[in-house]
Amino acid sequence: MFVRKLKLENFRNYDGLELEFDRYLNLIIGDNGQGKTNLIEALFVGGFGRSFRTSREREMVQFNINTAYLGIQFHQHGIESQLEMRFLEDKKKSLKYNGSPIHRLSDWVGRLNIVAFTPEDLKLVKESPVERRRFIDREISQMSTKYLMSFVHYNRALDQRNALLRSKSTQSALYEIWEEKMAQYGAQVILKRLEFIKKLNSISQRIHYQMTNGKEKFGVEYLSFISNENEPDYDTIVTAIINKMENYREKDIERGFTWFGPHRDDLKLTIDGHDARVYGSQGQQRTAALSLKLSEIEIIHEETGEYPILILDDVMSELDQHRQNLLIKAFENVQTFITTTELSTIKNDHLARGKILKVIDGTVIEYDTAGGN
Numbered sequence: 194m195f196v197r198k199l200k201l202e203n204f205r206n207y208d209g210l211e212l213e214f215d216r217y218l219n220l221i222i223g224d225n226g227q228g229k230t231n232l233i234e235a236l237f238v239g240g241f242g243r244s245f246r247t248s249r250e251r252e253m254v255q256f257n258i259n260t261a262y263l264g265i266q267f268h269q270h271g272i273e274s275q276l277e278m279r280f281l282e283d284k285k286k287s288l289k290y291n292g293s294p295i296h297r298l299s300d301w302v303g304r305l306n307i308v309a310f311t312p313e314d315l316k317l318v319k320e321s322p323v324e325r326r327r328f329i330d331r332e333i334s335q336m337s338t339k340y341l342m343s344f345v346h347y348n349r350a351l352d353q354r355n356a357l358l359r360s361k362s363t364q365s366a367l368y369e370i371w372e373e374k375m376a377q378y379g380a381q382v383i384l385k386r387l388e389f390i391k392k393l394n395s396i397s398q399r400i401h402y403q404m405t406n407g408k409e410k411f412g413v414e415y416l417s418f419i420s421n422e423n424e425p426d427y428d429t430i431v432t433a434i435i436n437k438m439e440n441y442r443e444k445d446i447e448r449g450f451t452w453f454g455p456h457r458d459d460l461k462l463t464i465d466g467h468d469a470r471v472y473g474s475q476g477q478q479r480t481a482a483l484s485l486k487l488s489e490i491e492i493i494h495e496e497t498g499e500y501p502i503l504i505l506d507d508v509m510s511e512l513d514q515h516r517q518n519l520l521i522k523a524f525e526n527v528q529t530f531i532t533t534t535e536l537s538t539i540k541n542d543h544l545a546r547g548k549i550l551k552v553i554d555g556t557v558i559e560y561d562t563a564g565g566n
């Protein structure tokens with residue numbers, strides 16, 4: 194798939210913008226603070242329905258203005274579609290798909306598939322489990338609305354159980370209502386994660402192997418409170434969650450929150466069998482993070498039959514020539530958006546085949562390709 198057009202009104206520092214993109218490569222250049230990331234953020238909202246920078250939508254609406262508009266036209270399976278979002282002051286934002294209203298965000302997420310790679314993602318390996326869970330949850334959600342719904346329902350039930358724990362209630366019947374729901378939705382979440390991680394493991398292993406010229410073997414495993422070596426089925430997971438909740442209820446009341454569950458699971462990432470988080474060098478950890486992110490492109494392609502769009506926000510200068518080349522070569526057919534302050538960080542032959550968009554204080558000027566002005 195590819196994004197053909199982006200339209201913004203009063204979005205961050207863009208008063209009004211209509212931009213047509215190149216099918217393959219779009220280089221977004223500009224000095225600091227001009228609006229490069231704001232553009233990327235707009236695309237990201239098109240995919241995930243929310244920003245990667247803030248959970249407060251108000252921040253995306255231009256200072257001193259009450260409403261903002263975001264429109265994205267994109268091609269998928271040869272058909273052009275349109276997503277529109279209007280932020281309204283003090284009201285729920287309005288969403289449209291091909292002109293018809295959408296009432297739930299889950300009907301928006303995943304229509305435009307995006308893989309975004311930012312300097313933050315370079316820390317995916319060494320950061321806390323929260324980041325790795327966010328990574329898998331976001332990626333699976335954009336491919337599966339069912340997963341997103343199970344995830345939302347699981348978290349609602351978890352919030353209810355945590356509220357009971359904080360109130361120090363000892364009424365088992367009250368806990369059982371929510372624990373049952375946590376088990377049902379939690380089992381769906383875990384099963385889908387296991388399926389995703391299996392694919393992620395085999396694809397990222399191959400990509401990592403290429404990136405390290407065959408020197409390193411990368412591995413991804415799901416770290417969970419239930420054993421998953423023997424590919425547990427739905428009923429086994431439901432029973433395991435219910436038992437865990439019941440057995441640890443007293444301890445959880447002391448702690449004031451639910452200690453076990455898919456909301457606490459993690460990914461174990463290994464390089465040559467050793468935990469990459471503990472033993473990996475900074476360079477190895479970055480390569481591993483890149484392998485994970487790039488694997489998503491292939492997984493989305495496998496699942497949907499279309500390549501997602503790829504966003505590389507400010508990461509090119511962090512990658513050496515070899516990794517840059519691999520990145521751009523490996524995904525020649527993927528529509529790619531690259532932001533950078535320095536065109537010199539991008540190899541010349543990559544510049545010859547795309548659009549260069551120069552951002553100056555909330556306006557965009559199209560440059561000639563091949564690095565000219």
Ligand SMILES: Nc1ncnc2c1ncn2[C@@H]1O[C@H](COP(=O)(O)OP(=O)(O)OP(=O)(O)O)[C@@H](O)[C@H]1O
Nearest residue numbers: 205206225226227228229230231252253254255256
């Ligand atoms: N709600 C808003 N209304 C108007 N302007 C905003 C709003 N939010 C952010 N800005 C402005 O947008 C600019 C930042 O844009 P952005 O983050 O896209 O910069 P950038 O070009 O990616 O810079 P860098 O290279 O430093 O990352 C700042 O000048 C900021 O004041």
